[in-house]
Amino acid sequence: MRYLSTRGQVRGIPFKQAVMMGLAEDGGLLLPESIPHLTPGDLDAFAKLAYPELAFQVMSRFIDDIPSADLKSLVDRSYATFTHPEVTPVVSTGGVHILELFHGPTLAFKDVALQFLGNLFEYLLIESGAHMNILGATSGDTGSAAIYGVRGKRNINIFILHPHGKVSPVQELQMTTVTDPNVYNLAIRGTFDDGQRIVKEIFGDLEFKKRFALGAVNSINWARVLAQVVYYVYGWAKVRAATGLETVDVSVPTGNFGDIFAGYVARRMGVPIRHLVLATNANNILTRFVNNGEYAIGDVHPTLSPSMDIQVASNFERYLYYLYGQDPLRVCNAFAGFARSGRMTFSTAEQHQVTGEFRSLSVDDASIIDEIRGFHAATGYVLDPHTAVGVRAGRTLATSDVPMICLATAHPAKFPDAVHQAIGRNPERPASLNGLEDRPRRCETIDAETGAIKQFVERHSL
Numbered sequence: 001m002r003y004l005s006t007r008g009q010v011r012g013i014p015f016k017q018a019v020m021m022g023l024a025e026d027g028g029l030l031l032p033e034s035i036p037h038l039t040p041g042d043l044d045a046f047a048k049l050a051y052p053e054l055a056f057q058v059m060s061r062f063i064d065d066i067p068s069a070d071l072k073s074l075v076d077r078s079y080a081t082f083t084h085p086e087v088t089p090v091v092s093t094g095g096v097h098i099l100e101l102f103h104g105p106t107l108a109f110k111d112v113a114l115q116f117l118g119n120l121f122e123y124l125l126i127e128s129g130a131h132m133n134i135l136g137a138t139s140g141d142t143g144s145a146a147i148y149g150v151r152g153k154r155n156i157n158i159f160i161l162h163p164h165g166k167v168s169p170v171q172e173l174q175m176t177t178v179t180d181p182n183v184y185n186l187a188i189r190g191t192f193d194d195g196q197r198i199v200k201e202i203f204g205d206l207e208f209k210k211r212f213a214l215g216a217v218n219s220i221n222w223a224r225v226l227a228q229v230v231y232y233v234y235g236w237a238k239v240r241a242a243t244g245l246e247t248v249d250v251s252v253p254t255g256n257f258g259d260i261f262a263g264y265v266a267r268r269m270g271v272p273i274r275h276l277v278l279a280t281n282a283n284n285i286l287t288r289f290v291n292n293g294e295y296a297i298g299d300v301h302p303t304l305s306p307s308m309d310i311q312v313a314s315n316f317e318r319y320l321y322y323l324y325g326q327d328p329l330r331v332c333n334a335f336a337g338f339a340r341s342g343r344m345t346f347s348t349a350e351q352h353q354v355t356g357e358f359r360s361l362s363v364d365d366a367s368i369i370d371e372i373r374g375f376h377a378a379t380g381y382v383l384d385p386h387t388a389v390g391v392r393a394g395r396t397l398a399t400s401d402v403p404m405i406c407l408a409t410a411h412p413a414k415f416p417d418a419v420h421q422a423i424g425r426n427p428e429r430p431a432s433l434n435g436l437e438d439r440p441r442r443c444e445t446i447d448a449e450t451g452a453i454k455q456f457v458e459r460h461s462l
């Protein structure tokens with residue numbers, strides 16, 4: 001399987017090179033040259049597999065430059081860190097099927113992809129004798145999942161900036177109690193935006209980037225999308241077995257469009273998904289796209305589901321490539337126009353195609369609280385505020401003849417304040433959070449200055 005860029009200037013590259021490239025060198029995003037098709041016989045066979053076996057089978061369709069035994073070992077190690085024997089179990093309650101993606105080390109769905117990406121990076125770096133210094137800024141979820149993905153790995157150091165005193169206590173502890181020598185937590189005296197700006201500036205210094213082999217773990221890496229395709233197949237198989245129905249809908253709490261794009265890939269592979277329900281919070285640029293045929297920048301509003309607070313969705317370009325008939329020139333023109341005007345509009349035919357694949361609903365903070373409260377009252381099941389967005393949208397847009405799978409993207413214990421506001425008590429804490437306060441910590445407080453961060457990276461890089 002070879003990979004190409006949505007912008008057309010990179011093509012014919014193998015999987016391993018696509019992983020190490022991250023963002024395509026022409027500024028586009030990498031995609032497989034063709035999406036493999038699963039026959040009904042393949043799907044029946046896949047439905048019998050345990051999660052790691054299934055992950056190996058699905059990924060093998062996209063990866064032909066890593067020996068099978070090595071890929072198998074990478075996959076097995078990546079999912080051995082999950083605390084549930086099924087890795088991503090399905091809980092059927094309240095008229096929906098909740099696909100729990102939060103049993104990894106940081107209790108959010110990003111672990112599914114980042115546990116694999118960390119092992120994959122290490123494998124590829126050892127093979128080529130190279131090193132990498134990962135640099136990123138976080139407001140919470142991504143940073144901790146990235147840290148747990150590469151902690152203790154050879155040939156990789158990771159530097160994660162978080163705003164000092166401004167991330168939730170659980171998230172701060174999850175990051176700073178990782179004391180592996182290759183992990184550097186930098187608490188900057190500034191905001192999340194300062195952190196993002198500094199990281200962008202440092203990546204913009206191409207000489208520095210090259211000299212220190214800087215790498216990123218953001219959601220545009222193809223390997224992250226690929227790892228997420230697996231649980232759509234797994235969830236579909238479980239719900240088919242439970243209901244006897246062949247076709248499902250899937251509701252996805254969406255921010256950067258990475259998770260739901262993996263669902264789109266699964267759908268194109270032949271997994272019987274009727275609609276992907278694109279659930280957004282008050283930051284609803286993607287809901288306006290599906291429902292009004294216009295993709296236009298708005299302001300970012302802070303909400304109760306902070307991991308979905310985005311302005312533009314970095315993975316949206318991958319879907320556009322297909323919507324535009326796999327024509328990179330049209331993708332380039334659309335983004336050039338978007339850079340000038342801050343908007344893209346779509347023809348009636350394109351809108352028709354979009355609404356055949358997606359349904360969408362935007363869920364505001366009041367409805368998030370209402371959904372957590374109502375769902376708990378009806379079922380006893382506690383939703384986190386991100387999952388609540390998806391469950392509200394899923395329940396609203398479901399039809400009685402097609403089962404609705406709702407992706408649960410975070411454990412409620414990560415967001416105790418919103419849960420407490422809804423149900424009057426804190427969610428139960430899973431064992432991995434017990435005693436976190438008493439563990440040793442490793443964190444450096446540092447000024448929010450690009451020069452200071454560069455110096456730190458220079459002194460501690462591989």
Ligand SMILES: *Cc1c(COP(=O)(O)O)cnc(C)c1O
Nearest residue numbers: 255256257258259307386409410
């Ligand atoms: C990152 C995240 C999302 C959004 O996923 P995207 O792939 O960016 O659409 C939703 N919920 C949680 C808990 C997250 O951490």
